[in-house]
Amino acid sequence: MSFTKKYKQALKKNKSFLCVGLDSDYERLPDCLKNEDNPMKKFNKEIIEATRDLVCAYKPNAAFYESAGKVGFQAWEVLNEQIGDEIPVIADVKRGDIGNTARHYAKSLFELNDFDAATSNPYMGWDAIEPFMKYDDRYLFVLAITSNSSAKDFEYYHDLYKLVSKKVSEWNEKVDNRLGLVTGATKPEELKEIRKICTDEILLIPGIGTQGGEVEKTIKYGYGGSNGNMVINVARSIIFASSGKDFAEKAREKAKYYKELFNNYL
Numbered sequence: 227m228s229f230t231k232k233y234k235q236a237l238k239k240n241k242s243f244l245c246v247g248l249d250s251d252y253e254r255l256p257d258c259l260k261n262e263d264n265p266m267k268k269f270n271k272e273i274i275e276a277t278r279d280l281v282c283a284y285k286p287n288a289a290f291y292e293s294a295g296k297v298g299f300q301a302w303e304v305l306n307e308q309i310g311d312e313i314p315v316i317a318d319v320k321r322g323d324i325g326n327t328a329r330h331y332a333k334s335l336f337e338l339n340d341f342d343a344a345t346s347n348p349y350m351g352w353d354a355i356e357p358f359m360k361y362d363d364r365y366l367f368v369l370a371i372t373s374n375s376s377a378k379d380f381e382y383y384h385d386l387y388k389l390v391s392k393k394v395s396e397w398n399e400k401v402d403n404r405l406g407l408v409t410g411a412t413k414p415e416e417l418k419e420i421r422k423i424c425t426d427e428i429l430l431i432p433g434i435g436t437q438g439g440e441v442e443k444t445i446k447y448g449y450g451g452s453n454g455n456m457v458i459n460v461a462r463s464i465i466f467a468s469s470g471k472d473f474a475e476k477a478r479e480k481a482k483y484y485k486e487l488f489n490n491y492l
């Protein structure tokens with residue numbers, strides 16, 4: 227099933243714009259898991275089981291898996307299986323490279339690992355994106371305005387984030403609307419501008435929770451098309467809500483809180 231279809235089904239079933247970020251930092255895993263064969267795998271399993279009816283997507287960020295070495299690679303490889311067929315998985319890898327190399331990134335993410343979507347840095351332009359689009363049921367989220375303070379170094383220059391949004395909207399005509407944008411929740415006014423350009427694209431919106439992003443404005447400005455088209459990511463505030471034995475239970479409570487908070491502003 228395509229990313230878009232899976233996303234829409236999960237949205238409808240769970241009535242939630244929440245995406246749980248599986249940024250399972252090895253150093254922060256609860257002590258009670260330290261004796262497991264693979265603590266990261268077990269942690270993810272518990273978090274997924276505790277939240278799967280509360281989300282429209284999951285977003286694991288590759289950095290946390292790569293930095294854990296073998297344990298991390300093993301945990302990365304089983305994510306799709308652990309999550310199952312009903313919830314889409316966005317591999318946050320921010321890949322962007324010359325076409326020949328990008329082809330291998332796409333193969334790794336969409337063939338070997340079978341993720342539903344990925345993230346990409348658009349700095350190198352269309353030929354860095356095209357190889358991902360050869361997989362005609364997959365989706366790619368392109369960075370437009372990021373949540374960090376140094377976004378100002380490049381992303382505002384000549385309104386670069388708006389140019390990226392315009393390009394994505396243009397490209398979408400040739401790739402059957404399989405490109406979306408990443409727009410940080412810490413920058414709601416820019417999100418509003420992006421939504422004017424990309425009226426129907428799915429927006430991946432990180433930055434709520436630990437980074438202090440704006441919830442009310444995010445929902446107000448981010449909602450697009452007939453069913454909202456937002457994937458609002460929260461990672462640390464949910465998955466590390468407790469470092470005790472009740473970590474999964476507390477993660478569920480937090481996920482429920484965010485799901486309802488988002489829905490209250492609709």
Ligand SMILES: O=C(O)c1cc(=O)[nH]c(=O)n1[C@@H]1O[C@H](COP(=O)(O)O)[C@@H](O)[C@H]1O
Pocket residue numbers: 247249287318345371372373374408409410432433434435436437459460461462463
């Ligand atoms: O592409 C992203 O997901 C992303 C873009 C951005 O502008 N800001 C941002 O925080 N992210 C990612 O979103 C997640 C945010 O995690 P928390 O701050 O713990 O909720 C991390 O995986 C970041 O790498």
